[in-house]
Amino acid sequence: xxxxxxxxxxxxxxxxxxxxxxxxxxxxxxxxxxxxxxxxxxxxxxxxxxxxxxxxxxxxxxxxxxxxxxxxxxxxxxxxxxxxxxxxxxxxxxxxxxxxxxxxxxxxxxxxxxxxxxxxxxxxxxxxxxxxxxxxxxxxxxxxxxxxxxxxxxxx
Numbered sequence: 001x002x003x004x005x006x007x008x009x010x011x012x013x014x015x016x017x018x019x020x021x022x023x024x025x026x027x028x029x030x031x032x033x034x035x036x037x038x039x040x041x042x043x044x045x046x047x048x049x050x051x052x053x054x055x056x057x058x059x060x061x062x063x064x065x066x067x068x069x070x071x072x073x074x075x076x077x078x079x080x081x082x083x084x085x086x087x088x089x090x091x092x093x094x095x096x097x098x099x100x101x102x103x104x105x106x107x108x109x110x111x112x113x114x115x116x117x118x119x120x121x122x123x124x125x126x127x128x129x130x131x132x133x134x135x136x137x138x139x140x141x142x143x144x145x146x147x148x149x150x151x152x153x154x155x156x
Contacts, residue, residue, distance in 0.1 A: 051087070053114060060147055062119055062140045069134035076136060080124050087136070088113035120146035 052067045066087055068076060076089040090111040122140040129138045 051112060051114060053087075053116065055116065055119065057119070060142050062122060062142060064116070064136075064138040064140070066114070066136040066138075067134060068131070068136050071131075071134070073131040076131065078129060078138065080122070080127065083118050083121075084115055085118055085138070085140075086113060086115045122146070 054063075054065045056063055064085065064087075068087075068089065068091075070091050071089055075091070076087065079086040079088075088111070091109050118140070121143040123143055126141045127138065129136065131137075
């Protein structure tokens with residue numbers, strides 16, 4: 001009897017003749033970020049605003065940096081809840097330009113929301129944020145438990 005299992009995830013194979021657009025499409029599907037230019041009349045991920053985010057440790061803090069160009073600080077909402085942080089807002093188009101007059105449309109407008117898991121426990125009442133030059137920086141002090149150094153385990 002032949003074992004005929006079903007694929008859960010279809011593998012992505014890069015062929016030597018694959019175009020950069022094939023790779024960009026795969027990247028869009030995996031990450032939700034756009035690499036392909038959006039031409040007039042096309043319907044790509046460029047129509048969705050997804051801010052790029054970095055989260056890292058710096059001393060006794062977790063630091064989150066988000067790229068939010070074109071927004072005012074009044075347009076940004078930050079919420080901390082049960083080990084997650086949510087950054088949301090809306091980037092609106094100020095100019096009344098007809099889309100048919102464009103040859104290339106890459107800038108994104110619209111509302112967005114990113115919910116991210118925090119890497120550890122934080123002191124919520126000491127979190128600070130600063131927004132300048134299109135970059136949001138949120139500093140989240142770690143709790144005492146989160147500050148503890150790593151523990152080496154002996155393999156038995």
